[in-house]
Amino acid sequence: MDLTIQQKCPSCGAPIELREGDRLIRCPYCDVQNFMVTREILRFVLPDKVPEYISKRNIFYAPYLRFKGNIFYCKGKFQKFKVVDTTRQGLTTSILPPSLGLRPQAMGMSLVTDEIKGVFLRQTIQAKTLLERASKLTILDSQKIKAPFYHRAYIGETLSCIYMPLYVKDGVLYDGVVNKALAQGGSAEKMRQNGIRFQKTWTPHFLATLCPVCGDSLAGEHDSLVLLCCNCNSFWEEERGGFVKLSGKCVVSKEEGMCFLPFWKLYINSSGIVMDSFADLLRLTNQPLVIRRNHKERGLAFFVPAFKLRPSTFLTLGKNLTLSQEKLPKGKTAMAKGMYPVTLSAKEAGQALKSTLARAAVNKNILFPKLPKVHFHHLKTELVYLPFIDKGHDLVQKHSGVSLVKTILHFGRKL
Ligand SMILES: [Zn+2]
Numbered sequence: 426m427d428l429t430i431q432q433k434c435p436s437c438g439a440p441i442e443l444r445e446g447d448r449l450i451r452c453p454y455c456d457v458q459n460f461m462v463t464r465e466i467l468r469f470v471l472p473d474k475v476p477e478y479i480s481k482r483n484i485f486y487a488p489y490l491r492f493k494g495n496i497f498y499c500k501g502k503f504q505k506f507k508v509v510d511t512t513r514q515g516l517t518t519s520i521l522p523p524s525l526g527l528r529p530q531a532m533g534m535s536l537v538t539d540e541i542k543g544v545f546l547r548q549t550i551q552a553k554t555l556l557e558r559a560s561k562l563t564i565l566d567s568q569k570i571k572a573p574f575y576h577r578a579y580i581g582e583t584l585s586c587i588y589m590p591l592y593v594k595d596g597v598l599y600d601g602v603v604n605k606a607l608a609q610g611g612s613a614e615k616m617r618q619n620g621i622r623f624q625k626t627w628t629p630h631f632l633a634t635l636c637p638v639c640g641d642s643l644a645g646e647h648d649s650l651v652l653l654c655c656n657c658n659s660f661w662e663e664e665r666g667g668f669v670k671l672s673g674k675c676v677v678s679k680e681e682g683m684c685f686l687p688f689w690k691l692y693i694n695s696s697g698i699v700m701d702s703f704a705d706l707l708r709l710t711n712q713p714l715v716i717r718r719n720h721k722e723r724g725l726a727f728f729v730p731a732f733k734l735r736p737s738t739f740l741t742l743g744k745n746l747t748l749s750q751e752k753l754p755k756g757k758t759a760m761a762k763g764m765y766p767v768t769l770s771a772k773e774a775g776q777a778l779k780s781t782l783a784r785a786a787v788n789k790n791i792l793f794p795k796l797p798k799v800h801f802h803h804l805k806t807e808l809v810y811l812p813f814i815d816k817g818h819d820l821v822q823k824h825s826g827v828s829l830v831k832t833i834l835h836f837g838r839k840l
């Protein structure tokens with residue numbers, strides 16, 4: 426579930442409400458648009474109801490780590506997914522609740538800023554540990570399958586830190602969100618002495634959304650990771666605090682009312698297995714096709730959706746387009762009406778390659794044992810917008826006939 430975040434407009438200071446995945450912030454008051462750049466994981470604080478007689482400087486904050494994402498795995502002849510949304514203590518202590526429960530979803534949180542004068546308890550549990558715990562969940566989940574594990578990947582993950590406010594009164598530790606006594610304050614005092622003040626690198630900074638080539642305003646939606654310049658037809662993504670130009674194409678269409686969906690086209694070669702051409706991919710996944718010369722001459726490329734979808738739909742769509750890539754025109758440097766925002770980065774798409782390959786296998790028993798040996802090497806990444814015809818219930822890709830249920834896009838936006 427998406428979290429709601431209270432934030433100040435970086436231009437005029439007006440209060441704005443954001444959702445967790447939002448990057449492009451358009452202020453309804455001053456109408457200025459800013460792109461949010463994070464240097465590390467985002468840090469939020471739950472709203473406190475600490476009594477006024479407790480000084481703000483005496484409030485202290487306990488870290489909780491939040492992981493949200495999809496875990497994909499192949500075991501035996503099965504390909505499975507698990508959606509994980511978990512919040513756990515970021516430090517080991519028995520005096521605090523192990524999890525925040527539903528609080529992050531139920532309350533509007535704020536980003537941590539230098540306005541918070543209290544002390545932040547040190548996070549002693551690393552994000553990696555949380556990931557390992559999440560993957561143990563998948564092992565538990567998969568115990569019914571008595572067969573070897575072949576592959577596991579995390580896709581579309583978000584990791585953040587949520588601070589819970591605390592205070593001590595008359596030697597008793599209180600939960601500052603609901604003012605409820607938690608424990609005797611002695612050990613909390615010790616933790617507090619070890620705490621740190623606000624660090625500058627914790628807060629995101631903001632980029633003006635102007636095209637670095639022509640200076641025109643870049644376009645995007647609240648959750649867009651890639652911004653478009655409709656003046657010089659260029660695509661931009663943020664990297665190390667600046668906008669970097671992407672290799673992007675659009676397969677334009679003359680018909681009206683098309684929906685253009687973005688895909689990462691990842692050109693790769695591989696080691697550990699012979700898979701360097703489209704023909705190799707067809708052969709390896711046992712496609713019921715006669716392999717022709719043009720298949721052998723076509724390099725290996727995977728199509729991965731550049732937007733979030735439920736795990737099963739995500740893989741099926743990527744697999745179907747990858748297998749029908751011959752039918753897709755190359756596209757050109759152009760823009761179209763109805764371009765859907767990119768909400769999944771190319772890096773995340775790269776994590777999905779083996780799972781897409783696994784999805785494509787007609788005979789899972791033959792391919793899956795080979796998966797641990799496969800290593801992909803990226804040659805080139807391209808963003809490709811493909812036209813889909815709106816058929817009411819479904820969206821159908823114009824050239825390949827590949828379809829997806831329209832309402833699924835709406836759900837994907839909330840993942
Ligand atoms: Zn503003």
Ligand SMILES: [Zn+2]
Pocket residue numbers: 636637638639640641654655656657658659
């Ligand atoms: Zn431009």
